[in-house]
Every structure is written in structure tokens, then in C-alpha cells.
Amino acid sequence: MTRPGQDTAWSLGVHGGAGVNRGEALLPDHRAAIRSGLETALTAGARVLEGGGSSVDAVEAAVRCLEDSPWFNAGRGSVFNARGEIELEASIMEGRTLAAGAVAGLRGIRNPVTLARRVMERSPHVFLHGEGAIAFATAEGLETADADWFWTEHRWKAFERARGIAQASAPQPGEHGTVGAVALDTAGNLAAATSTGGLTNKWLGRIGDTPIIGAGCYASNAACAVSCTGQGEYFIRATIARDIAALIEYGGQDAQTAARLAIEQRLAKIGGEGGAVVVDRSGTIAFAFNTEVMLRGKVSRDSPSRVGIHLADLC
Numbered sequence: 001m002t003r004p005g006q007d008t009a010w011s012l013g014v015h016g017g018a019g020v021n022r023g024e025a026l027l028p029d030h031r032a033a034i035r036s037g038l039e040t041a042l043t044a045g046a047r048v049l050e051g052g053g054s055s056v057d058a059v060e061a062a063v064r065c066l067e068d069s070p071w072f073n074a075g076r077g078s079v080f081n082a083r084g085e086i087e088l089e090a091s092i093m094e095g096r097t098l099a100a101g102a103v104a105g106l107r108g109i110r111n112p113v114t115l116a117r118r119v120m121e122r123s124p125h126v127f128l129h130g131e132g133a134i135a136f137a138t139a140e141g142l143e144t145a146d147a148d149w150f151w152t153e154h155r156w157k158a159f160e161r162a163r164g165i166a167q168a169s170a171p172q173p174g175e176h177g178t179v180g181a182v183a184l185d186t187a188g189n190l191a192a193a194t195s196t197g198g199l200t201n202k203w204l205g206r207i208g209d210t211p212i213i214g215a216g217c218y219a220s221n222a223a224c225a226v227s228c229t230g231q232g233e234y235f236i237r238a239t240i241a242r243d244i245a246a247l248i249e250y251g252g253q254d255a256q257t258a259a260r261l262a263i264e265q266r267l268a269k270i271g272g273e274g275g276a277v278v279v280d281r282s283g284t285i286a287f288a289f290n291t292e293v294m295l296r297g298k299v300s301r302d303s304p305s306r307v308g309i310h311l312a313d314l315c
């Protein structure tokens with residue numbers, strides 16, 4: 001319950017991936033579906049926050065919506081690995097306690113972000129992968145889905161294209177669609193979550209930044225909550241999510257400057273491309289990306305939802 005005089009500000013930022021605007025990947029129909037998918041995620045998360053719910057509940061709710069959409073590279077709609085299979089990964093982190101959960105190498109689990117949350121709250125561990133993660137999902141009674149649920153024509157075509165043009169088994173960067181959310185709740189707590197199918201044509205067993213705490217996801221009430229998207233290998237090497245938090249916590253930077261420095265300088269310096277969404281303790285949402293597009297959206301107690309795709313879009 002909110003006490004009189006207590007600050008009830010809340011905010012939520014989401015992303016649906018950063019990358020190259022390949023003509024066929026962003027046809028008008030696709031663009032409309034992306035916008036409506038982002039709006040649906042914002043609505044789901046905002047409903048939680050407006051009702052006084054926690055930032056962890058909000059980021060999970062928002063990411064689940066995006067995982068259930070065929071238009072984002074997470075859950076349903078994920079990209080195919082070099083074997084033409086789907087391997088999912090996700091993470092979640094709570095800023096108040098620094099509790100975190102992550103999963104990778106998942107098959108057939110409908111909402112990886114929910115499994116990451118169960119790892120955080122109901123296991124003694126932070127990160128489970130493969131068989132063990134799937135066994136835990138089964139023990140927890142999480143919803144499964146068959147291959148038809150995850151299969152989408154546009155991802156299969158992208159896979160075939162990648163196999164046609166790529167050197168043997170090279171992964172394909174630039175396909176956007178990884179999803180994430182960051183939130184500040186009315187109790188002043190921050191949380192972040194990220195979920196992905198990874199890169200098209202990735203090697204079997206490859207794990208990106210998405211489930212790596214400090215790379216693709218981070219939250220600390222001392223600084224901010226961050227969710228990243230882009231070429232995972234670079235985000236891991238540059239520990240982008242934690243770097244953004246450190247720039248705020250120790251460097252005294254504001255959220256927008258911290259995100260920009262991490263993406264435009266640290267990530268770009270080693271040749272990486274991608275973006276991040278950040279929310280700080282005051283509820284300011286910041287986006288930074290050095291790619292052509294970043295699918296993104298935000299909403300807060302004080303401002304209606306906005307979604308954007310290109311840099312020029314006001315979001």
C-alpha cells in the first residue's frame with residue numbers, strides 16, 4: 001500500500017532488439033506487428049506497476065508478451081541455430097537484493113523468462129543450462145510448446161539465406177528481435193529481464209550475452225536496471241550492462257550518458273554493434289544504440305506509452 005506522501009512514480013522500458021533494417025525484415029506489416037507487440041508488452045508491464053506490483057513482476061509480464069509474439073527473436077519467433085533448431089536463453093535480475101536467475105540451451109519451454117525467475121527464486125543457483133534447466137522447468141510445471149509453436153516462416157527463410165551466403169556455420173549478426181524490459185516500481189525497486197533465441201545460424205551450444213548477468217542484463221538499486229541487445233560476443237567481452245551501472249554508480253553519470261558511453265565508445269571500440277535500455281532510480285528511461293534500428297518503447301506514471309524503431313523516432 002502506498003503511504004501518503006510516498007513517491008508513487010513508476011516507469012517501464014522495453015526493447016525488441018537492435019540491428020540492421022533489412023528490407024524484408026521490416027516490411028510495413030512487420031513494422032505494424034512490431035509496434036503492436038511492443039505496445040502490448042508496455043500495457044502488460046504498466047498494469048502491474050500501476051497496481052503497485054513489483055518491478056520483477058512487471059519485467060516478467062512484459063517479456064512474456066514479447067516471447068509469445070512470433071515477431072520477436074525470443075520464445076516463439078526465435079531464430080534457428082546451425083542445425084535448424086531453436087535454443088533459447090533468458091535472464092532476470094532484481095535490483096534490491098541483486099538476486100538473479102538465468103537459463104540457456106532451452107528447448108520447448110514456452111517462456112524462458114519465467115524459468116529464469118524460478119531459478120532466481122526457487123533454486124540455490126543463478127544459471128542453469130540444457131538438460132538441467134529443462135528438468136527444473138518440468139519439475140516446476142512450466143508450460144512447454146512443440147516445434148510448431150516456435151517455427152516461423154520469416155525466421156526459417158533467414159536461416160536458409162544465412163546458410164546460403166555464410167561461410168560454414170558462421171552466425172548471422174544484424175537480425176533484430178531479442179527482447180528485454182527494465183522497470184522501476186512504486187516501492188523504488190529496479191529490475192531487468194532479457195530473452196532471446198540468439199543469432200541465426202549460431203553454433204549448437206553457443207551462448208550469448210542475454211543470460212549472462214552483467215553482460216546482457218543487470219539491475220542494482222544503487223544505480224539502474226539494464227537490458228541489452230546486439231552481437232552477444234562483444235557485449236560479453238565489454239560487460240556492457242554492468243559497465244552502464246558502474247558509470248552511474250561510481251562515475252556519477254546520468255542514465256543517458258552512461259548508456260551512450262558504453263555503447264558508442266566501449267562496445268564500438270571493439271567492433272560490436274547493438275543497444276541497451278536503461279532505467280535509473282529516478283525512473284528516467286534511456287536508450288542507446290549504434291545500429292540502424294532499435295525496436296523500443298517506454299511508459300511511465302507521468303507519460304503515455306511511446307514506441308520507436310529508427311533513431312529519429314521520438315522515444
Ligand code: ASP
Binds near residue numbers: 209210232
Ligand atoms: N544479444 C543476442 C545474442 O547475441 C542477440 C540479439 O540481441 O539480437 O544472442
